[in-house]
Amino acid sequence: MTRTSWGATLLTILLSLAIGAAAIMLLGYDPVEAYYQLFRGAFVGKFNIGGVFERFVPLMLTALAFAVSAKVSVFNVGVEGELYLGAMAAAWAGYALTGLHPVVHVPVCFALAMVVAGAWGAIPGALKAYWRVNEVCVTILMNYVAIFFTSYLVGNPFSARTSIPRTPSIEESAKLLRFLKPSRVNIGLFVAIGVLLLVWWVLYHTTWGFRLRHTGQNPDFSEYVGIPPKKVMVWGMILSGAIGGLAGAIEVMGIHGHFLDNFSPGIAFDGMLASLIAKNDIRMVPVLALFLAVLKTGALGMERFTGVPKTLIDTIIAVFILLAAMEALFSWKRRGAASAGEGA
Amino acid sequence: MDTTNDILSLVFNATLFHSTIRAATPILYATLACVLTQQADILNIGVEGIMIFSAFAAVATSYFAGSWVLALVAAIIVGVVVAAFMAFAHLGAKADIFVVGMGVNMLAIALTRFLLQRIFGVSGSFHHNDIVAMPRLSFDFGGSELLNDLFNDYSLFEPVGIVLVFVLAFILYKTVWGLRLRSTGLNPQAAETAGINVTMRKFEVMLYSGVLGGIAGAHLSLGYSRMFVENMTNGRGFMGVAAMFFGGANPVWGWVGCLIFGFADSVGSRLQSLGLPSQFILMIPYLATVLVLTLAMMRKKRAETARKSAL
Numbered sequence: 009m010t011r012t013s014w015g016a017t018l019l020t021i022l023l024s025l026a027i028g029a030a031a032i033m034l035l036g037y038d039p040v041e042a043y044y045q046l047f048r049g050a051f052v053g054k055f056n057i058g059g060v061f062e063r064f065v066p067l068m069l070t071a072l073a074f075a076v077s078a079k080v081s082v083f084n085v086g087v088e089g090e091l092y093l094g095a096m097a098a099a100w101a102g103y104a105l106t107g108l109h110p111v112v113h114v115p116v117c118f119a120l121a122m123v124v125a126g127a128w129g130a131i132p133g134a135l136k137a138y139w140r141v142n143e144v145c146v147t148i149l150m151n152y153v154a155i156f157f158t159s160y161l162v163g164n165p166f167s168a169r170t171s172i173p174r175t176p177s178i179e180e181s182a183k184l185l186r187f188l189k190p191s192r193v194n195i196g197l198f199v200a201i202g203v204l205l206l207v208w209w210v211l212y213h214t215t216w217g218f219r220l221r222h223t224g225q226n227p228d229f230s231e232y233v234g235i236p237p238k239k240v241m242v243w244g245m246i247l248s249g250a251i252g253g254l255a256g257a258i259e260v261m262g263i264h265g266h267f268l269d270n271f272s273p274g275i276a277f278d279g280m281l282a283s284l285i286a287k288n289d290i291r292m293v294p295v296l297a298l299f300l301a302v303l304k305t306g307a308l309g310m311e312r313f314t315g316v317p318k319t320l321i322d323t324i325i326a327v328f329i330l331l332a333a334m335e336a337l338f339s340w341k342r343r344g345a346a347s348a349g350e351g352a
Numbered sequence: 353m354d355t356t357n358d359i360l361s362l363v364f365n366a367t368l369f370h371s372t373i374r375a376a377t378p379i380l381y382a383t384l385a386c387v388l389t390q391q392a393d394i395l396n397i398g399v400e401g402i403m404i405f406s407a408f409a410a411v412a413t414s415y416f417a418g419s420w421v422l423a424l425v426a427a428i429i430v431g432v433v434v435a436a437f438m439a440f441a442h443l444g445a446k447a448d449i450f451v452v453g454m455g456v457n458m459l460a461i462a463l464t465r466f467l468l469q470r471i472f473g474v475s476g477s478f479h480h481n482d483i484v485a486m487p488r489l490s491f492d493f494g495g496s497e498l499l500n501d502l503f504n505d506y507s508l509f510e511p512v513g514i515v516l517v518f519v520l521a522f523i524l525y526k527t528v529w530g531l532r533l534r535s536t537g538l539n540p541q542a543a544e545t546a547g548i549n550v551t552m553r554k555f556e557v558m559l560y561s562g563v564l565g566g567i568a569g570a571h572l573s574l575g576y577s578r579m580f581v582e583n584m585t586n587g588r589g590f591m592g593v594a595a596m597f598f599g600g601a602n603p604v605w606g607w608v609g610c611l612i613f614g615f616a617d618s619v620g621s622r623l624q625s626l627g628l629p630s631q632f633i634l635m636i637p638y639l640a641t642v643l644v645l646t647l648a649m650m651r652k653k654r655a656e657t658a659r660k661s662a663l
Contacts, residue, residue, distance in 0.1 A: 139650050141646050141649045145594065146645065149594055156632075156634050157631065159631050163631075277458075280454070284450075317469055317470075329454075329458065330441065333451040334445035
């Protein structure tokens with residue numbers, strides 16, 4: 009589809025860090041010291057390294073979910089909703105099913121999360137495939153429906169009856185093993201990396217993956233050579249939704265231990281942006297997710313030791329994304345009229 | 353049975369009309385901003401960010417200058433600057449408008465949070481007695497409670513928004529400018545052939561969208577409320593996009609969409625204050641929009657199939 013330009017991405021990263029340095033200097037701080045503390049805050053000590061991976065897992069998975077849907081030319085803005093539903097499904101399976109062995113319980117939670125979120129993803133996929141309903145709009149709207157729905161569940165039937173709306177804690181057998189304590193990083197990291205490799209292998213080394221990519225590039229020709237483009241598009245969205253659901257499940261089973269109302273501060277939107285900057289290249293997705301996770305984690309250390317506010321780092325990330333999008337002047341074909349304007 | 357009636361009368365009474373308008377207005381300005389750009393085939397997902405920036409500018413100006421007029425002007429200027437940047441990135445640097453919009457939203461949240469700490473030394477929210485709100489319209493209905501409930505005490509930009517809906521509809525569908533704008537969205541090549549500079553037209557329309565987004569932000573922080581809160585739009589920009597889709601980029605139908613959002617929001621918050629689950633009511637506008645979109649596309653597809661088979 010489009011080739012990734014590593015050099016340009018690196019240049020954009022350096023440019024946004026330079027802009028950040030200038031801003032730090034303007035505020036009267038030492039940029040070298042600030043970046044040094046940012047680096048320390050991300051890489052020195054178990055807690056910090058763990059913190060990076062804690063943020064990396066949901067970012068990478070949601071970015072991957074977005075990238076997969078982009079392969080069938082669906083612009084899936086609904087990963088956030090899939091994340092919520094997956095998290096809720098995993099939390100329910102985590103506390104409602106008791107007496108299971110971890111080897112059974114954990115996969116059951118994952119499976120339920122992926123089925124629920126995959127089914128949710130199939131809806132906009134089918135609407136787009138069969139009636140060409142604008143998926144950007146539908147997925148944005150469905151995010152709200154999913155978040156309201158989980159909010160209802162956590163407030164009423166699945167409530168732990170605590171002061172903050174959350175579900176009961178999941179069983180020990182559903183919790184993901186943590187390492188690098190005291191950080192909350194868990195074996196979900198390896199699950200995520202495994203899923204990344206699996207998806208990459210499926211997309212580029214199996215017939216099914218070939219059909220998926222083929223349909224995304226040219227649905228008419230796919231139909232001509234006997235690949236049903238509509239079905240493939242729906243399956244692509246199911247896969248995308250399932251990955252988003254898995255991200256939610258890992259958040260619940262590895263980090264929180266229960267479903268908390270409104271737990272995600274737009275994780276999937278950050279993931280989506282990571283994927284967009286990676287131009288939906290699956291090999292670049294983990295690199296950008298890691299970069300964002302490092303910045304977000306290191307920012308805490310930077311704020312604590314130098315006083316440079318961490319909101320500045322969020323600003324730099326936004327600048328980076330805008331710059332990276334504009335750098336696309338050279339290398340990125342537009343999505344075209346695929347999603348804009350159809351609903352009008 | 354009595355309690356059901358009590359609850360119903362607490363939720364559905366004359367003040368619901370006012371609170372529907374009140375909840376719909378911030379979304380309405382966002383909708384109009386999206387309608388304008390959508391007519392030129394630009395999905396302005398960044399209206400959320402424009403609103404946050406403008407809301408901040410309005411509160412800061414109102415606090416320091418003590419005037420809501422200056423605050424409105426500042427909000428509009430900020431809105432236009434942000435929109436101009438988006439237009440440049442999209443049309444000049446060929447960046448995907450969706451990425452630019454999401455980037456601007458992210459930038460708006462981060463930067464206003466940062467400025468809130470730097471300028472006012474607070475985090476979370478800023479309210480102060482020196483912030484001058486937009487004026488409210490009050491009439492004397494001679495003690496008629498119903499008329500008071502229905503028509504009194506509107507913030508200035510609530511009725512203005514309704515007027516704007518029809519002004520915009522007139523401009524889009526009854527003027528040459530509107531025809532040319534719509535043609536750039538419908539068929540850019542044909543518009544180009546007819547001598548319309550499509551890129552300039554899109555740029556122009558993004559600036560107007562910035563004006564509307566600026567008003568949306570100023571109204572949110574000085575009319576709807578009188579403070580600035582981190583991420584205070586809380587998805588209203590996206591609701592604006594949704595309402596625009598609901599109305600198929602037609603301002604009047606977009607307004608209807610906003611009213612449905614406003615109505616659901618008002619009923620939802622009333623149910624919540626009574627301790628009833630409000631989530632299903634709050635879902636209705638989103639589900640309704642998906643349904644409207646789907647039905648519209650199904651009808652379109654059936655019409656196309658019918659036309660083909662007639663050949």
